[in-house]
Amino acid sequence: MSLTVKSKSDIKQPIRFEKAFCEFFAGIGLVREGLKRLGWHCVYANDNDPKKQELYQAKFTDCHFHLEDVRDTDKVLGKLGNPPVLATASFPCIDLSLAGWGRGLSGDHSSTFFGFTAALAAMKRRCPKILLIENVNGLLTSHGGKDFQAVATTLASLGYYLDSFVLDAKHFVPQSRQRVFVIGVHRSVVNKAPVVLSNGSAFDPWREALEQTASIRPKRLIQLLESTELNTGWIASPISAPSANVTNLKEFIDLDENQEWWDKPQVLKHYESMSDSHKAQVDLLMLDKKAVHVGTIYRRKRNGTTRAEVRFDGIAGCLRVPRGGSARQIVIVIDRGKLRIRWMSPREYARLQGVPDFPLVGRPNQQMAGFGDAVCVPVIEWIDKYVLSPVYDAIA
Numbered sequence: 016m017s018l019t020v021k022s023k024s025d026i027k028q029p030i031r032f033e034k035a036f037c038e039f040f041a042g043i044g045l046v047r048e049g050l051k052r053l054g055w056h057c058v059y060a061n062d063n064d065p066k067k068q069e070l071y072q073a074k075f076t077d078c079h080f081h082l083e084d085v086r087d088t089d090k091v092l093g094k095l096g097n098p099p100v101l102a103t104a105s106f107p108c109i110d111l112s113l114a115g116w117g118r119g120l121s122g123d124h125s126s127t128f129f130g131f132t133a134a135l136a137a138m139k140r141r142c143p144k145i146l147l148i149e150n151v152n153g154l155l156t157s158h159g160g161k162d163f164q165a166v167a168t169t170l171a172s173l174g175y176y177l178d179s180f181v182l183d184a185k186h187f188v189p190q191s192r193q194r195v196f197v198i199g200v201h202r203s204v205v206n207k208a209p210v211v212l213s214n215g216s217a218f219d220p221w222r223e224a225l226e227q228t229a230s231i232r233p234k235r236l237i238q239l240l241e242s243t244e245l246n247t248g249w250i251a252s253p254i255s256a257p258s259a260n261v262t263n264l265k266e267f268i269d270l271d272e273n274q275e276w277w278d279k280p281q282v283l284k285h286y287e288s289m290s291d292s293h294k295a296q297v298d299l300l301m302l303d304k305k306a307v308h309v310g311t312i313y314r315r316k317r318n319g320t321t322r323a324e325v326r327f328d329g330i331a332g333c334l335r336v337p338r339g340g341s342a343r344q345i346v347i348v349i350d351r352g353k354l355r356i357r358w359m360s361p362r363e364y365a366r367l368q369g370v371p372d373f374p375l376v377g378r379p380n381q382q383m384a385g386f387g388d389a390v391c392v393p394v395i396e397w398i399d400k401y402v403l404s405p406v407y408d409a410i411a
Contacts (some may be wrong), residue, residue, distance in 0.1 A: 035100065037098065040104055042067050043074070049080060049393070062082065063084045063085070085129075101407070116155055167243050177245065188262060190333065192334065205247075208408045225240065269363065290317075310387060345359065361379050
């Protein structure tokens with residue numbers, strides 16, 4: 016009897032996935048910045064905004080950026096080549112936010128999500144094994160939650176098991192910025208992933224996992240998860256809420272005289288536009304002649320009147336795209352009894368998004384639009400550390 020000895024090349028080796036990703040709706044590249052710490056490298060970045068492209072390429076000098084409408088599937092796939100293991104998509108939020116007039120996923124901007132999923136569908140069996148989707152909290156309430164359900168069922172139809180949670184940037188930097196994240200793990204690898212699968216039983220460990228993380232899976236989200244039937248299933252990543260942030264807004268704001276502080280008439284105008292309760296906060300702090308107090312102002316329409324609303328809790332409001340004066344954040348400083356006010360600078364926007372040294376190219380409004388439309392880098396780093404990289408390590 017003769018024995019046939021197989022060479023190493025004859026033995027079927029397990030597939031190894033390179034730690035690479037492609038990003039859609041890439042913006043200025045802050046998802047990429049958040050993923051690079053644990054070794055992810057970007058092989059493709061897509062967006063259709065040339066002003067954001069300019070900022071992106073000032074930070075990342077390689078040539079992965081593809082300026083193209085994501086809905087042009089053939090061009091996207093032609094440029095992408097072989098899909099990597101992870102795909103990210105921070106799709107436009109404007110139609111899902113308060114500024115979107117209720118258009119939701121049927122709006123011109125947010126509907127581009129379906130351009131992304133069309134690209135995934137066209138990849139077929141070569142599709143990424145892991146997904147990271149991001150949008151504003153309005154995704155949970157838009158059209159009574161039906162838009163969130165549409166996102167979930169569309170991704171599930173492509174073979175992804177899904178998890179979702181809400182994170183606030185204030186756990187990492189002094190900025191209030193809640194965002195909804197959806198994680199997808201493809202059915203071909205989900206049994207290897209360190210996740211809890213829903214089994215639909217009365218004692219479903221998935222439900223228990225949700226209840227243990229109520230601070231990042233709020234009641235409204237859990238209601239949507241439990242009421243949305245997927246043709247794959249729901250999963251829960253074994254995560255805990257982030258610890259409290261220990262930084263203060265004062266550490267992120269420039270206080271020197273070289274800043275563009277407003278003149279007295281402009282300062283008085285904004286002071287007079289405050290409500291009595293907000294004026295009282297300012298008046299009380301101005302009595303303190305020894306300390307420096309740093310806060311922010313947003314201008315909001317209240318009953319047809321523009322009001323300057325202050326906060327001195329050490330946290331900035333959510334950075335936004337400066338489409339109008341009410342969307343741009345204002346710095347207010349009470350320096351040992353002296354009141355000073357000015358616009359927040361692009362550099363301060365960068366700090367509050369976790370990229371203090373980001374190269375600032377183009378005009379200030381272009382820069383602030385890029386940061387206001389982006390993700391907070393430490394939030395992405397946290398998701399990578401506790402969710403994405405553990406899944407990658409398990410399936411690679």
